[in-house]
Amino acid sequence: MTASQALRLAIDIGGTFTDTVLVAGEDRILASTKTLTTHQNPGIGAMEGAARVMAQAGRSLGEVTGFIHGTTLATNALIERRGARVATVTTEGFRDILEIAYERRYSQYDINLEKPDLLVPRERALTIRERMSATGEVLIPMEDSAVEALIAELDASGAEAVAVCLMHAYSNPDHERRLRDILAARRPGLTVSISSEVSPEAREFDRLCTTVANAYIQPLMETYLAQFAGRFAAEGVACPILMMTAGGGMCTIQTAARFPIRLVESGPAGGAILAARIAAQAGLEQVLSFDVGGTTAKLCLIDGARPQTSRQFEIARAARFIKGSGMPVRIPVIEMIEIGAGGGSIAGVDQLGRLTVGPKSAGSEPGPVAFGRGGTEPTVTDSDITLGYIVPETFAEGHIRIDLEASKEALSRVIGSRLELDGTGAADGVSRIVDESMASAGRMHAVESGKDLGARTMIAFGGNGPLHATRVARSAGVARIVIPPNPGVGSAVGFLFAPVSFEIVRSRYSLLEDLDLDGINTLFAQMIDEAQSVVAQGAGDAETLVQRTAFMRYSGQGHEIEIALPDRDLAAEDLGPLIAAFETEYARQFSRPVPGMKIEILNWAVRVATPDAKVPPVPEVPALRTITPGAFRPIICDVDGREKQAAFVPRDSLKPGDRIPGPALITEPQTTTLVSADFSAHADAIGNLVLIRDQKGDKQ
Secondary structure, eight states: OOGGGOEEEEEEEOSSEEEEEEEETTTEEEEEEEEEOOTTOHHHHHHHHHHHHHHHHTOOGGGOOEEEEEESHHHHHHHHTOSOOEEEEEETTOTTHHHHTTSSOSSTTOTTOOOOOOSOOGGGEEEESOEEOTTSOEEEOOOHHHHHHHHHHHHHHTOSEEEEEOTTTTTOOHHHHHHHHHHHHHOTTSEEEEHHHHOOOSOHHHHHHHHHHHHHHHHHHHHHHHHHHHHHHHTTOOSOEEEEOTTSOEEEHHHHHHOGGGGTTHHHHHHHHHHHHHHHHHTOSEEEEEEEOSSOEEEEEEETTEEOEESOEEESOSSTTOTTSSEEEOSOEEOOEEESOSTTEEEEEOTTSOEEEEEEEOTTTTOOGGGTSSOOSOBHHHHHHHTTOSOGGGGGGGTSOOOHHHHHHHHIIIIIHHHTOOHHHHHHHHHHHHHHHHHHHHHHHHHHTTOOSTTOEEEEESSSHHHHHHHHHHHHTOOEEEEOSSGGGHHHHHHTTOOBEEEEEEEEEEEGGGOOHHHHHHHHHHHHHHHHHHHHHHHTTOOOEEEEEEEEEETTOSOOEEEEEOSSOOOGGGHHHHHHHHHHHHHHHHSSOOTTOOEEEEEEEEEEEOOOOOOOOOOOOOOOEEOOOSOEEEEEOTTTSOEEEEEEEEGGGOOTTEEEESSEEEEETTEEEEEOTTOEEEEOTTSOEEEEOOSOSOOO
């Protein structure tokens, strides 16, 4: 089958909605839909979405040749603490790695400090007598008697899963692998994760935390993935199902079941890939990706059509925005900031009489009050309905009935009665607070990265992204916004452009001047073979690209800088350019290099991936022409809080070059774009909406 005949399905299960997209060929979207997420059995909502898009396109699941899936299940299980009962196994003498952590408090003077919940209490922290050196030499062998004693302790602990993290196993994994094999044979019902496979890097605390998180969600994800694949196979799907990963690539279900920690934040990663593709099409060098769903808002910085990436992030922070207050995980991730600010975020008044929004969300069950599914607390969606931004007749393709009066009543009852406001005033307050929360999160993320938002173009998508884009952009100092086609299911669309990829990191410490080139080249060869075997499971014999990276620092420093390496064996003549590349990047980040300091390398990484999808250039936009809308609707203006008549325009009626001055509502099946009174909108040559802040916003 040629690429033009391929039929691909993407399903993104979020906290509130499940997004489904059906694409023919490279990027021709045949159908898309949003269904409410069914939390007790997410596969039900996914199957409903798949059946709906197939019916819309007049096709069958048996015709699907590519299937990509992303889910928040792994993330939610960690946040909501719904995983397995985990025990840890560490080298004798290192029982308290989790308790000691970084040997510091994340908030030095907070006497009521809440420590991160690291999932394993001390009574389930077990040890075994053995020891490896940092160079992989066996210092203390692992005796059979020690293994027998450990098995007895595991039985007594009632553990359902075990995270094995032995000292320096990244350098020599033999003891971890032997222990895993013995446990698999002796206790086949026990799930075992070993650090030398999950996160084979130095830094014992981070490595153990990552392995614990993997073990914690592995039984749940193994069951879920098997049921999900079985459900779709029974309905005729014959192609493999690939899973979206946090790093922006795809892997097989089998790989995902072994390393479910890599599925954390997989949905938002798809959105960042979509934004990067749009940036490449439009020639945008500096972009802010703005993805707002029903539960959270995700913001990501994209430069040169490449999302910002990281090797570490934290799960379930005890204190929002404070580093060190969550559980650290070391895996390849697209770096973004995520806050509890979405359509389902619940609004209320706290004990001090302050209006608050989020982070708690009504989700899909019971959902906003307007949905009539049992929700009683007002949400951001209820406020948008009350302000006139969401039109009940067009919401969610007509599959969800909206009760405008119920939204107003809830806002008046919960907020208005406390603050002496009517329903509309309460809705305006909720809107302004949630928009400022998202804008401040974006500003903070940019400052932490040493970057400025003012010069960036916002690319907004998700069910609520286009609805809040102009309001957040104004507060964040952004003057230009792009809304792609089918923005309501943007993350799922992004899945379809992700490469099949796998990344491996290994720790092997060396001073640059003492580098064992033959040993490093052998290490790279082993990592490339391992990564290519994983990629081949999902990509077959397709062409792959290899990226090699060194993590370098000055001797004695605590953190490394990523430096790209040539895609070949290293030679002695590479050392000079490698020093120059490190010092250039160090100077970029910290203003100047440090003369006379020795350079060391801690980690080496390989990423094997299929090539990125080709990006066609965007044709020039024809001359803009302001059109006369055929309908208007009353809204509460977000600029001055007064009622105004907003143009009411179906998006599919716009032709390239059509321009609409704000205020306006541009509607489509899964979302609405609010064009604020100080913005105008026009359609470009490939169907993007481009919003520009070019008006005063004080029109009547």
